[in-house]
Amino acid sequence: MRNSLMAAGLAAFLMTNAASAQTLNVATAGDQNMVDYIKDYLGPMFEKSHPGVKVVAVGTGPGDGGSQKIFEKLDAQKKAGANSDFDVVVIHQKAAGTMAQDGLIQKYRDALPTGALVTRDTATNALGTDVTGYVMPMFHSQTAIAYNPDLVKNPPGTYAELRDWAKQNPKQFGYNGIKGGMSGVAFVTGWVSAFGGDAAKLEKGPYDAATKATWDKAMADLKAFNQNVVITPGNAGTLDMLNRGEIAMGPVWVDMFYTWKADGKLPPNMRLKLVSPGMPGQPMYYAIPAKTAQNKLAADFIALATSPDVQAEGIVKRFNWYPGIDAKNLQGKLDQAAWNQLFADIPPDALAANGKPFPIGPYFNDILETYEKKVAN
């Protein structure tokens, strides 16, 4: 008698438990701000609209290394034939391509109510790999040249003008090389796209190992250019030196630039310029693992995260990123001040024309290695 009572009690407990406490595990690559965004902003909002659901955010570390960890875990779980214990993953471009090819993530975008709001080609092409349907961009971040208008009245509009400007103003331009963070890497890949010949081939492929021989002139010029510039210690190092007035110009991440400005770590008069033929930027993607127990909840979560309201308030206003969905969907959702701030220096048409993707994986590595061989050594 007592046993059956206890069994019934246990069964009831398990059932209510299962019904009331669903957990949605969100794994995100990137810096701590990515985890904070999900834990403090998106998670509570989703829990409110889905009573009984608990959102757990896990950070796997910055840069491609963070995405690599997610890949390794999903890959191991697939090989073991198990459900993955991540329900939503937030990953970089390089990993998204591999995961889509290996069937580790599922095609879900077409069924998503917000799926049609995306227009940028990074939603279909991740560094040369077709990821149509597999990913939803969470945000785009972009590199650009930051400058101090007190020292630079007419900022250069192209890479060629920038090269001449640095020659006339020695040690006034600073960037962080390629070992101190991605803003320097972005400047260098932009340089190769501008002076190295076929830029479209770098972005779309196909890969040809002989291409790197055609960059010799561009790399030699970059070596000469480096004689007139300051090599800064890191992404933050460039911003620090701009702030202290030690350099007048340098490549930065747009979101970092605005965040530093809002925190008072950069003078309010600092401006941005996106030089042509263009500098690279990159999105972070939302994706759903191929085998997860929470398909429906995961899709709901991403639909909320990519809705115009959340993109306006969370992505643009709080974190100074560019929206993952087409910016025109945000008009009316954002107050004019926030809109003006985001697009003041780089208007939407300049962003569309000069905001480029990074080169495809093999070219990307070739550029870095050629730089090490021909420029740095």
Added chain:
Amino acid sequence: MAKPSFLGLLLIAPALIMIGALFLYPLGFSLAAAFTEPGGGLSLTHFQKAYELYSTDILFTLFIVVVSTLLTGLFSIVIAGILTLSETPWLIAALRNLYRWPLFIPFIVAAQCMRTFLAKNGLMNNSFVALGLMEPIQTTSFLDWRGIIITFVWKQVPFVTLMLAGAMASIDRATIEAGRNLGASRLRVLVELVLPQVAQTLLVGLVLSFVTMLSVLSVPMMVAGSQPTMLTVDMAFRINSYGDYATANALGVISYFMAGTVAWIYLRHNVKREVQA
């Protein structure tokens, strides 16, 4: 001769296993990876690549570490010498209380402080300008090789001084008194009487500093720009950007080689002394 006791072996087994599993195995693994080509055979291709890409950085690393070690030795001798031989009590008291501080500050924190202290418009130059010692236009940034050396020396001098001052305190004071009584200056007593008696300790301190500085990643990464840079930064970059452990291991072997040379000098010196004794 005592028979090796089973119990004794059992007692040191955990330590041996730890050294084997956490040091010798990874060391052997990285050595093997450095000399193995993608197909599997032995080759030097990774070293060739390391040389092609990083020859400047190899020389730069050697330069930084050697200069830092020499400066560390010099400053340590000066401070320890003052602590032992000075006849000005307040100077000894002040130095004794101050010199150990950097020992308690991690490299990464030291690097972070230097980053704002040594910058062109940083604290140091701004102070000079405010004191009227310099015009703003004359300021230069020390955030390059000089910054790395300054940080290393600042961080390692207390460590070597601590060892050296201890050794100097324990030598027979009578030798110092005798020298002074016969009219030798304090500098001469330091160089001709005290230093020869503590040379062994100085050498140990400098060898340890050399190896420590060779392995620091945070300082070159945070203080200086990346061109040229130290081998630790290159190794981290090889792994983070390309997942290329082979070339990183080859660079590691080059570092072992530098550290090994210094260790060899030290050991040779040691053996010579023991033979003499």
